[in-house]
Amino acid sequence: MPLQDAAAFAASLPLARAMREHAWLYPAVETMHIVGFAVLVGAVAMFDLRVLGFGRQLPVCALARHLLPWSAGSMLLVLPTGLLLFLADPAALLANRVFLLKLALIALAGMNALAFHTGPYRGVHAWSARAPGRAVLHALLSLGLWLAVLASGRLIAYF
Template sequence: MEEWTAALAATDLAQYLRHGRWSYAAVNALHILGIGLLVGAVAALDLRLLGAWRAIPLVHLSRPLVPVAGAGLALAMATGLALFAVRAPDYAAMPLFAAKLALIAAGTLSAIGHHLRNGRLLDRASPAALRLAGATSLLCWAGALSLGRLLAFSGD
């Protein structure tokens, strides 16, 4: 793992982000945009799954929010990998980073599983399955977001 992270940190992309005047800031801003799209869409959908806004049919919220969350996740993952490359050995050694990745994986796999079982718009799910999906998702994404922010205050 150490060899892989050292090699990643030595790539041209990592060097460019590490030494470019605006490059790191631009990628970081795109990462924050991706997180905002992901967590904003997920939080609204999860609250509906947990019982908020029952007067609004689930399909009316899930139709726009599921693709927004997916786009946010894709953007956050792509930019997150680029940001990771800048300090790959340091981040890989942090337990907080491993926990963050575990929560991202759990949130992603949980969402994929619920959508595969219950339809892209979750229209075939029971109320109990919807509550489970909403609670799991909120915990995973709020936890990943929190750990990501804590990373800025840990280490050196």
């Protein structure tokens, strides 16, 4: 099934029609999506800032134990709301370069997180107050990618 056919099928679903036709449904779902992203990016940013050296009195492991559940939980809000927003007009979003950029940035941020957790973070217990250089690079990349995700998400409406 070509992408255009899949988009047309998705747009024909009752849930997609509801997203387009009910005056308050789209704004309510969009608000929940933004709340989820605020929690996700806020938790990630706080952790990344600690890896970069801010708040050194707080152990990295303790902060991770506190923030990881918030990050994971926010994904339970971000993913379904994002899918609902996508269903409202899949053909237009698939043709929107900024939307595609947002998806690519999310994928890169996820790969960066995976590389961090399977790489430098595995030795976190041996870190001194300062994180090793590779961890710092991952944190900088993470902050940049997530800020770009937020910016591109906001810009989708203008392109």
